[in-house]
Amino acid sequence: MSDDPSEDDFEAQMSDVSERAQKLGVSGSDPSSSSGAESLPENTTGDTEEIAEVDSDDPSAAQQAVEQGSRTTGGPDTHEYPNPDRELGALADVYANNNVFLSPEVVDAVEGLWDDIEYEWKKSHDTELNKNWDFYMACFRVILDNPNLIRDELGMDTEE
Amino acid sequence: MTDTYPEVLAISFQKGGTGKTFTSLNIAGGLAARGFNVLAIDLDPQGTLTANLGKRDLYKDLDALSLDEILLDPKSWDNVNDLIHTDHEEFDLIPSNQSYNGNKTPLDSADAGENRLGRLLERLEDDYHYVVCDCPPDFSPYAKNAVTAGEKIVVPMEPETEMPHSTDLLFDQYEVLGMMHDLEIQYLAFLMTVNSTKMTNENKRMVEWFNETFDEKGVITDHRAAFARAKKSQQSIYAHPESLRNDEVERYDELLQLILKQTSPPTLGLDVEAAKAMTVEDIRAAAADQEVEA
Numbered sequence: 231m232s233d234d235p236s237e238d239d240f241e242a243q244m245s246d247v248s249e250r251a252q253k254l255g256v257s258g259s260d261p262s263s264s265s266g267a268e269s270l271p272e273n274t275t276g277d278t279e280e281i282a283e284v285d286s287d288d289p290s291a292a293q294q295a296v297e298q299g300s301r302t303t304g305g306p307d308t309h310e311y312p313n314p315d316r317e318l319g320a321l322a323d324v325y326a327n328n329n330v331f332l333s334p335e336v337v338d339a340v341e342g343l344w345d346d347i348e349y350e351w352k353k354s355h356d357t358e359l360n361k362n363w364d365f366y367m368a369c370f371r372v373i374l375d376n377p378n379l380i381r382d383e384l385g386m387d388t389e390e
Numbered sequence: 391m392t393d394t395y396p397e398v399l400a401i402s403f404q405k406g407g408t409g410k411t412f413t414s415l416n417i418a419g420g421l422a423a424r425g426f427n428v429l430a431i432d433l434d435p436q437g438t439l440t441a442n443l444g445k446r447d448l449y450k451d452l453d454a455l456s457l458d459e460i461l462l463d464p465k466s467w468d469n470v471n472d473l474i475h476t477d478h479e480e481f482d483l484i485p486s487n488q489s490y491n492g493n494k495t496p497l498d499s500a501d502a503g504e505n506r507l508g509r510l511l512e513r514l515e516d517d518y519h520y521v522v523c524d525c526p527p528d529f530s531p532y533a534k535n536a537v538t539a540g541e542k543i544v545v546p547m548e549p550e551t552e553m554p555h556s557t558d559l560l561f562d563q564y565e566v567l568g569m570m571h572d573l574e575i576q577y578l579a580f581l582m583t584v585n586s587t588k589m590t591n592e593n594k595r596m597v598e599w600f601n602e603t604f605d606e607k608g609v610i611t612d613h614r615a616a617f618a619r620a621k622k623s624q625q626s627i628y629a630h631p632e633s634l635r636n637d638e639v640e641r642y643d644e645l646l647q648l649i650l651k652q653t654s655p656p657t658l659g660l661d662v663e664a665a666k667a668m669t670v671e672d673i674r675a676a677a678a679d680q681e682v683e684a
Binding site: 240243244246247248250251254256257338341342345346348349352358 | 551554555557558561577580586587599602603604605606607613614615618619622
């Protein structure tokens with residue numbers, strides 16, 4: 231029994247449905263035996279820490295910390311990922327908002343690239359990437375480090 | 391039932407947004423890739439499968455002959471053959487139409503309104519090994535017709551905390567349907583689609599519950615961007631080259647293996663056992679051969 235009645239209710243419901251599935255011949259095993267996370271996809275880590283958007287309990291305190299300069303945010307030449315800036319507080323408090331309008335095709339392509347990158351990162355690291363803190367920052371840092379890519383794209387002469 | 395009557399699969403769950411349409415598309419594609427003749431039926435008034443297969447205009451054409459009209463009027467049942475579209479590369483399709491009225495359909499009050507599709511399928515001139523029904527997210531006669539027609543259900547899920555309650559309700563509803571029509575309903579498989587890069591503790595808990603509850607009848611598949619691109623290109627993951635190369639196809643194919651193991655489609659001149667025995671590697675090899683020929 232937990233201290234939370236709704237949790238007990240949920241546990242009971244899960245167990246009832248498992249038993250029902252067994253009676254219906256749907257399940258091939260005894261529901262009391264746990265096979266659990268063994269069947270999770272291979273790239274799922276076993277960590278139990280909940281993934282959540284980075285939110286500070288006290289955004290104003292986080293903002294204050296940034297403003298007070300107790301730690302500066304990473305610049306264009308910072309290449310550390312996952313981005314340590316996330317420890318400074320909530321995204322909206324630490325970073326500046328910059329709206330960008332893109333064609334739907336480009337938005338889809340960026341989403342697809344993010345999905346691929348996130349998956350590949352997850353396969354080879356114990357950490358997780360965040361789309362705003364890491365992926366978008368990496369996209370813009372790449373451009374800033376290689377401005378001739380933009381000039382090429384725009385059909386301009388590139389600087390020697 | 392005739393000896394050419396197809397296996398009819400209902401891809402059904404009354405909870406919305408759990409991947410019924412994509413599952414239908416991939417089951418139809420996975421069976422077709424093995425050489426089975428497949429008819430997909432879009433029974434969802436929202437017509438997502440129809441739209442995903444590039445037939446939005448058909449869905450919006452209120453003047454077009456549609457399955458709901460035919461189901462309502464047994465005198466017109468021979469016209470069912472006119473509903474079939476054969477231009478998709480993988481399987482044939484009976485599209486949905488805006489004229490379906492969702493939960494409130496005249497089928498509600500029609501005699502045996504939830505037990506008509508099976509009889510209607512006997513009028514098909516073309517023979518199919520499998521009919522894959524993409525059901526609406528409800529217990530309307532459209533969903534029930536798919537179940538009464540084949541008595542075989544595949545349930546797509548997501549790792550959300552509503553699943554135990556929704557599954558309980560699903561079992562309730564189809565238990566009553568089975569009792570009313572003397573059916574032996576079989577749950578062939580349960581598919582849970584997860585995004586392993588974004589698993590919360592609750593998601594993980596639901597995956598654990600899913601494994602414990604459905605065990606060997608449960609398949610867990612991981613979200614892949616390539617699969618989303620397959621859907622966008624109006625193909626199943628079995629016909630979409632990038633998806634077919636993806637390692638997750640093998641895991642997804644466990645769903646097809648479960649279906650194949652528990653069904654006995656008519657022969658129709660095909661070596662059914664050989665078709666059933668095809669692996670993802672065989673399908674990849676066949677696709678590569680086709681590419682060379684092209």
